[in-house]
Amino acid sequence: MFELLINYGPKLLDGAVMTLQLTFISVSIAGLLSLPLAILRRSKNILWQWPIRLYVSFFRGTPLLAQLFLVYYGSGQFRPELTELGLWWFFRDPYYCALLTFALNSTAYQLEILRGGLQAVPYGEVEAGVALGMPRRLLYQKIILPHTYRIAFPALGNEIILMLKGGAIASVITLLDVMGHTRRVFSQTFDISVYLWAALIYLVITTVFVLVWRLLERRLTRHMFYQRDIKRITPVEATSTKMEASNVN
Amino acid sequence: MNKNLCSLALSVFLAAVPLTQTVAAETTNLRIGTEGAYPPFNYFTADGKLAGFDIEVGRALCEKIEAKCTFVAQDWDGIIPGLLAGKYDVIIASMFITEKRKEKVDFTNPYQKSAMTFVVPKDSALTEFSPKALAGKTIGAQGSTTQGEYLSALYPDSDVRLYPTQDAVNLDLVSGRLDAQVGDMIPMLDWTKKSDDGSCCKLAGTPITEPKYVGDGVGMALRQEDDKLRQKLNTALAEIVADGTYKAINDKFFSVNILTLK
Numbered sequence: 001m002f003e004l005l006i007n008y009g010p011k012l013l014d015g016a017v018m019t020l021q022l023t024f025i026s027v028s029i030a031g032l033l034s035l036p037l038a039i040l041r042r043s044k045n046i047l048w049q050w051p052i053r054l055y056v057s058f059f060r061g062t063p064l065l066a067q068l069f070l071v072y073y074g075s076g077q078f079r080p081e082l083t084e085l086g087l088w089w090f091f092r093d094p095y096y097c098a099l100l101t102f103a104l105n106s107t108a109y110q111l112e113i114l115r116g117g118l119q120a121v122p123y124g125e126v127e128a129g130v131a132l133g134m135p136r137r138l139l140y141q142k143i144i145l146p147h148t149y150r151i152a153f154p155a156l157g158n159e160i161i162l163m164l165k166g167g168a169i170a171s172v173i174t175l176l177d178v179m180g181h182t183r184r185v186f187s188q189t190f191d192i193s194v195y196l197w198a199a200l201i202y203l204v205i206t207t208v209f210v211l212v213w214r215l216l217e218r219r220l221t222r223h224m225f226y227q228r229d230i231k232r233i234t235p236v237e238a239t240s241t242k243m244e245a246s247n248v249n
Numbered sequence: 250m251n252k253n254l255c256s257l258a259l260s261v262f263l264a265a266v267p268l269t270q271t272v273a274a275e276t277t278n279l280r281i282g283t284e285g286a287y288p289p290f291n292y293f294t295a296d297g298k299l300a301g302f303d304i305e306v307g308r309a310l311c312e313k314i315e316a317k318c319t320f321v322a323q324d325w326d327g328i329i330p331g332l333l334a335g336k337y338d339v340i341i342a343s344m345f346i347t348e349k350r351k352e353k354v355d356f357t358n359p360y361q362k363s364a365m366t367f368v369v370p371k372d373s374a375l376t377e378f379s380p381k382a383l384a385g386k387t388i389g390a391q392g393s394t395t396q397g398e399y400l401s402a403l404y405p406d407s408d409v410r411l412y413p414t415q416d417a418v419n420l421d422l423v424s425g426r427l428d429a430q431v432g433d434m435i436p437m438l439d440w441t442k443k444s445d446d447g448s449c450c451k452l453a454g455t456p457i458t459e460p461k462y463v464g465d466g467v468g469m470a471l472r473q474e475d476d477k478l479r480q481k482l483n484t485a486l487a488e489i490v491a492d493g494t495y496k497a498i499n500d501k502f503f504s505v506n507i508l509t510l511k
Binding site for chain 1 (some may be wrong): 316326329330333349353356392393397398399410411413420421423424425426
């Protein structure tokens with residue numbers, strides 16, 4: 001079992017780099033796209049609302065594996081057309097196909113999370129901003145967006161973890177991520193413990209991510225902790241001084 | 250705690266022993282593992298039934314050894330682990346007999362001769378297939394196969410891509426993502442000659458027959474402890490070759506005799 005790790009560990013780590021790359025890039029692209037789309041999704045104009053609704057229901061309603069196959073093998077069927085459009089170099093590469101699919105998929109989820117966040121911003125606060133004569137831009141910048149992201153933050157972290165693990169299917173279009181290398185090693189050694197090591201790698205990555213995300217969340221909601229700390233300190237200090245007093249007696 | 254676990258494991262093991270014994274005694278029931286994604290050897294027909302050369306050979310053998318056979322379809326990646334785990338008793342799935350596989354399983358005598366071949370698009374400019382000539386090219390093969398191993402071992406400077414099924418490799422050769430692929434001789438012949446999308450492509454280079462990679466032919470794989478069944482199948486195989494059953498099945502699928510490749 002450990003012998004396997006010595007022989008094939010470096011390959012699994014190569015795979016981890018690929019997994020991290022795929023996740024990080026696609027989630028970042030999705031992060032950039034999802035906010036404007038979420039705002040448009042809330043618009044009353046059905047020309048904006050319905051295409052986005054359709055997009056979301058397609059990407060949330062079908063398996064990621066099916067989407068990846070559609071993009072990868074589907075684009076293979078349209079090679080002449082794609083070559084004409086000058087896009088074939090992009091679709092030829094399984095790496096770009098995976099990035100595109102994952103980014104589109106994650107955008108759909110992040111968009112819905114942010115929509116929920118936007119809806120949950122207390123209306124009174126927005127009203128207060130309007131009453132102060134804030135322009136729309138400032139309203140978003142100072143009131144709506146900080147609030148939205150604060151609300152959406154845990155759910156976004158969840159979505160990123162799901163993407164990281166869901167990304168394991170990239171191996172079926174020949175990409176050598178953690179799972180891709182694992183399958184190769186398994187086919188060479190028939191040693192099932194390689195899947196255990198792969199699972200451990202995913203576990204380490206997600207654990208580190210959860211810790212980092214928690215720190216970020218704390219930072220984003222520091223005003224709440226500040227208040228709570230004050231509330232907490234006052235009674236404790238009060239009792240401790242009392243106790244000291246009683247000790248003296 | 251540890252002791253408890255041990256005794257628990259032991260009792261589970263003991264409880265399982267009589268069960269496996271009864272299974273082993275019932276040789277009249279034979280479960281055959283196959284892939285079902287490898288035409289014309291084993292594939293699913295449009296109505297979802299297993300068919301193909303492997304399947305028919307399997308049925309003919311079952312008749313000879315007077316066993317009741319059921320087929321189990323299993324993805325190629327897990328086909329040997331599935332055998333070892335007892336999900337079926339023999340693999341008839343056009344598996345090459347190689348040294349590496351022999352460490353885990355035993356094989357019957359070969360029931361097909363083996364060779365691999367390069368396949369390229371018809372308009373391809375490739376004529377040389379040495380590792381040097383293919384440096385920087387993208388070559389595909391099905392993963393967990395001898396051809397996958399062959400490419401991984403000998404073509405380190407090429408972009409070797411391994412796919413879960415042969416169909417997926419074919420698709421990517423058609424779409425032009427691959428400059429070439431390596432596949433088993435017979436299915437590749439079949440694919441390029443008989444199928445629509447396969448007409449894009451042609452066999453190229455000299456057939457690859459290095460025993461280190463293609464082994465001693467194609468055999469049926471069994472668990473190493475099932476030597477009795479192995480001998481039975483060997484006898485039955487010799488019988489169906491002698492009485493012409495094998496040839497009848499062969500001619501249904503192929504224009505050459507795949508036991509001799511002549």
